Amino acid sequence: MTNLNRALTVEDLTKIAVYSDPQFAPNGESYAFVSTTVNDEKEYQSQIFIQSTTTEPQQWTFGHDKNSHPRYSPDGKSIVFQSTRSGTPQIWLVPVNGGEARQITFFKHGAVNPEWSKDGNYIIFTAELNALDNVQDQKEQSKEERQHEKDQKAQEPIVIDRLKHKSDAKGFHDHKRAQLVLFNIEEKSFKQLTSNNTDHGYEDISPDGNLVLFSANLDDDADYQHTNDLFLLNISTKEVTKLTDGKGAYGNASFSPSGDKIACFGHEYAYSGATLSELFIFDAVTKERACLSESIDLQLGDVMIGDTRMGQSSAGPVWSKNEDKLYLIATDFGATGLYQADLNGNIDVLYKDNNHVFGFTYDDNTDTFILGISTPTNPCNYYLLKNSELTRLTNANAQLLDEVSLADPETITVTAEDGWEIQGWLLHPYGYEEKEKYPLILEIHGGPHAMYGQTFFHELQLLAAKGYVVLYTNPRGSHGYGQDFVDACRTDYGGSDYTDLMTAVDYALDNYDFIDKDRLGVTGGSYGGFMTNWIVGHTNRFKAAVTQRSISNWLSFYGVSDIGYFFTDWELGESRLNNPAKLWEFSPLKYVDNVETPLLIVHGEQDLRCPIEQGEQLFIALKHLKKEVEFVRFPGANHELSRSGNPAMRMERLNHICGWFERYL
Missing domain, CATH: 2.120.10.30 (TolB, C-terminal domain)
Incomplete structure (x- = not known):
């Protein structure tokens, strides 16, 4: 080729x-x-x-x-x-x-x-x-x-x-x-x-200019809560009225054109951090609430993961001129699209394809949308959507895209051990030639409640450009496949989510004879870093691994992470105070004696989500056991290193990752 x-x-x-x-x-x-x-x-x-x-x-x-x-x-x-x-x-x-x-x-x-x-x-x-x-x-x-x-x-x-x-x-x-x-x-x-002695988020202002809609937690016990309520503030009197009930998290709120209604996204943590967002309508006067999305099993908003998305864009809900419809982005089966909801709870697709709608703006006079769209081979462009016809407006990154070769992902569907279907994608390596054998790298996303999909991802394309087959999937716990699916990894980290990934690797080896089964690599960040650590402690089939901003010890994570004190309970079903033995069972650090895979540990020194001591513990344990391990620390970098971190450090990080796989694969 x-x-x-x-x-x-x-x-x-x-x-x-x-x-x-x-x-x-x-x-x-x-x-x-x-x-x-x-x-x-x-x-x-x-x-x-x-x-x-x-x-x-x-x-x-x-x-x-x-x-x-x-x-x-x-x-x-x-x-x-x-x-x-x-x-x-x-x-x-x-x-x-x-x-x-x-x-x-x-x-x-x-x-x-x-x-x-x-x-x-x-x-x-x-x-x-x-x-x-x-x-x-x-x-x-x-x-x-x-x-x-x-x-x-x-x-x-x-x-x-x-x-x-x-x-x-x-x-x-x-x-x-x-x-x-x-x-x-x-x-x-x-x-x-x-x-108030709390952070306030602006949401909207009423059409008559009298009321400001904002979000905050004004409870005296806010330090121990994760709720985010909606409030109405009278500009003249500064009187504040609570719109929601203190039981959930609400945002993306906006007044209808008449000011009679308020639309927003929200949920009440029925499945802790794995709860799907719902679409709510409030009566601005009576405060009565109606859920418009209770009959659909769909994640509202954009939860697509990528490494080149910067800057916020609206995901809705946005009112129509006549107040009879709401427009919003939703996430479904590896893609995001523009949807329309009426006030009876009917939700229809206005635009959806194998790509990533990352934002939109709506003009109610012409009933026209401008959509921001990313694809696996194009970082971003704007399109005009009118009368169901899509017209491209921009030609971003034209010079770069004319110079480079990018891989179109091949969608795969893998049947897990228990019959669940797992969606994934495969990138062919640059310069692919039939009858040649190529190493494979498994990429694992963070979250875990997020989604890989049809968007541009520089790191994935880079590994393909370096000559690797790149496999990336959405194992159970990922968004985009309904509430049961996104909730399925909680209390089971390293269980069926692990076997989903291994089944996907087996599927790739069974169906693509150009993959060299003896040259397999694995990498991931955050939860993906945890899972990388877990994998090398439970199988030696991978010949190289890179763990990024990872979790290795849930016992210490509880006290050092900015979210540890509640995240362990949400995701593992246990806290350090109640059942430390169970948290140790979930910790990759427990299984370091089993590790034979050369492991590169990549971590930001200012990471407060998965603090660097998680990487330090893993490195010391492996080095003490004289395992093949290297530790790369990035000064000043936080958990966002790979996405919005210092550009020079982002490139240095990629050089280390590519260098490690080149050395061992």
């Missing part, structure tokens, strides 16, 4: 433009979006583009800054956005017909996620504030002042008095909380809307 194009490389990761956050202009004739790239300094930058539905995209922001979250004013004359151009994320305003952007916030700790009131008189945004901060006299710090404060903090002890005192995304928590702030356009004044 002759390849006309070159093989994909590690460095190509820095050449990919990633699109996100499409936003229709009020006239429905153009839209704004964000493009994130890696600049010459190997740092991320994000720029805002505007495109009419009949012309090429036009870049609106420039430089090495991060410009994002563009939102058109209701009259279409201005765009508000957030930018780091002053050194801290702040809110900026720019006229659509040309002119310089104007900075409107100078908050000490920044301001993010601006949204307009329906009449265009206000902008509401989120700011990190201390209890005594005054929004009227905020002063942005200089670069030198920020560095001085950082140096001071580095010399001070951290006092911890909360159970929830850290998170992988933010690090160790301080006394700042995410508060909602209103900016009056005409008066150029600020008004702090919330002040």
